[in-house]
Amino acid sequence: MPTVVAPKGLEGIVATSSSICWIDGDAGVLSYRGIDIHELAQRSNFEETTYLLWFGRLPNQQELADFSAQLSAARQLDPKIIDLLRSVPTAASPMQVLRTAVSMLSMYDADEADCSHDANVRKSFRLTAQIAMIVAIFDRIRKGKQIIEADHTLSHAANFLWMLTGEKPSETATRTFDIALILHADHELNASTFAARVIAATLADIHSAITGAIGALKGPLHGGANEATMRLLYAIDKAGEDPVEHVRRMFAEKKKISGFGHRVYHTEDPRATHLRRMSEELSKTSGNMKWFEMSRKIENFVKQEKKLNANVDFYSASTYTLLGIDIDLFTPIFAVSRIAGWAAHVIEQHDDNRLIRPRAEYVGPAYPAPYVPLASR
Numbered sequence: 001m002p003t004v005v006a007p008k009g010l011e012g013i014v015a016t017s018s019s020i021c022w023i024d025g026d027a028g029v030l031s032y033r034g035i036d037i038h039e040l041a042q043r044s045n046f047e048e049t050t051y052l053l054w055f056g057r058l059p060n061q062q063e064l065a066d067f068s069a070q071l072s073a074a075r076q077l078d079p080k081i082i083d084l085l086r087s088v089p090t091a092a093s094p095m096q097v098l099r100t101a102v103s104m105l106s107m108y109d110a111d112e113a114d115c116s117h118d119a120n121v122r123k124s125f126r127l128t129a130q131i132a133m134i135v136a137i138f139d140r141i142r143k144g145k146q147i148i149e150a151d152h153t154l155s156h157a158a159n160f161l162w163m164l165t166g167e168k169p170s171e172t173a174t175r176t177f178d179i180a181l182i183l184h185a186d187h188e189l190n191a192s193t194f195a196a197r198v199i200a201a202t203l204a205d206i207h208s209a210i211t212g213a214i215g216a217l218k219g220p221l222h223g224g225a226n227e228a229t230m231r232l233l234y235a236i237d238k239a240g241e242d243p244v245e246h247v248r249r250m251f252a253e254k255k256k257i258s259g260f261g262h263r264v265y266h267t268e269d270p271r272a273t274h275l276r277r278m279s280e281e282l283s284k285t286s287g288n289m290k291w292f293e294m295s296r297k298i299e300n301f302v303k304q305e306k307k308l309n310a311n312v313d314f315y316s317a318s319t320y321t322l323l324g325i326d327i328d329l330f331t332p333i334f335a336v337s338r339i340a341g342w343a344a345h346v347i348e349q350h351d352d353n354r355l356i357r358p359r360a361e362y363v364g365p366a367y368p369a370p371y372v373p374l375a376s377r
């Protein structure tokens with residue numbers, strides 16, 4: 001019989017070993033394959049970072065060129081997936097649609113049943129390219145706009161913005177978005193990645209694991225917090241309220257403030273540092289300081305009152321808004337990036353698998369409870 005009862009929410013429990021991502025939550029350090037996130041945010045791009053996550057080291061020039069070409073070549077969707085995107089209600093949330101479409105992708109993937117290392121890598125290329133396309137194409141369809149064909153000369157970040165808006169993105173927009181993709185690409189055993197690994201550990205295919213991960217990311221305690229953050233900023237603005245007074249009231253009502261707090265970080269989330277800076281820069285260049293200033297006031301107040309730090313979701317909200325992106329695309333965009341990490345974890349899980357099956361502490365009626373016949377109840 002098991003004797004150890006893990007703390008609620010498995011806080012502090014080390015549930016697997018992994019060589020992908022290392023976090024020091026007290027020092028505010030995040031690294032992919034040992035390389036500091038600040039260095040990656042400054043010097044890398046999404047393609048190179050994804051190579052690093054999947055293959056464990058930085059690529060040389062030729063490897064990066066080949067990788068980028070392979071990712072770009074994977075920008076293809078079966079027409080049946082486009083039919084699906086046209087057939088769902090336009091009022092459906094893009095996150096619901098993404099979850100369903102990724103599940104459907106498996107039916108059009110030649111490697112579906114093959115969970116070998118090589119097949120997983122091939123499917124990871126396709127999923128990474130296709131998730132970005134699905135998010136952009138559904139947004140066009142629901143707005144009654146024409147679908148934009150992928151541009152194979154563009155980077156992953158630039159192509160996403162191109163397919164979303166139909167306009168070639170500026171260098172600033174592309175770089176900002178690329179950095180956001182790098183920052184969100186992996187985060188150790190967060191809830192959606194854990195979900196993906198649990199599914200993969202049954203030797204289910206990568207599409208099943210990623211579909212489950214998208215479901216986990218959707219919740220407001222996880223990836224859904226970026227949308228909830230922006231909805232809070234909009235609500236405060238609409239009511240013409242002082243942000244500090246609004247948040248003070250939320251605290252009095254024992255409500256949580258989206259975009260703050262973290263299970264692992266007890267100091268600044270290193271990703272928030274970059275997103276705060278990008279939000280400020282975009283605000284200055286656009287001449288619209290409203291969202292940034294409101295965010296700063298809330299951040300200072302939450303820190304002062306509750307000693308809680310902004311997490312990755314807080315400043316991504318204003319950053320994406322300043323890039324002209326709709327609020328309900330924020331969490332799908334998280335998936336556009338996080339597929340890199342999810343795929344790395346599924347590959348790692350399948351490469352050295354054991355079923356993940358913990359125990360529960362039983363707190364129900366004592367055994368043996370009587371079975372009372374229906375007529376006597």
Ligand SMILES: CC(=O)SCCNC(=O)CCNC(=O)[C@H](O)C(C)(C)COP(=O)(O)OP(=O)(O)OC[C@H]1O[C@@H](n2cnc3c(N)ncnc32)[C@H](O)[C@@H]1OP(=O)(O)O
Nearest residue numbers: 220221222223225255256257258259260261262263311313
């Ligand atoms: C990409 C990501 O997933 S990043 C996280 C995104 N999620 C959010 O931003 C949602 C808001 N934040 C939260 O709900 C939490 O901080 C989580 C879920 C991220 C981490 O949760 P946990 O480690 O389980 O901490 P828990 O929820 O138990 O909070 C501990 C205490 O801090 C308080 N607290 C934590 N976060 C917040 C918050 N955002 N606002 C107000 N109070 C908070 C809790 O109310 C609790 O207080 P109590 O002990 O007086 O009851």
Ligand SMILES: O=C([O-])CC(=O)C(=O)O
Nearest residue numbers: 186187189190191263312
């Ligand atoms: O690690 C976590 O619990 C949540 C998080 O920040 C992420 O998934 O990026």
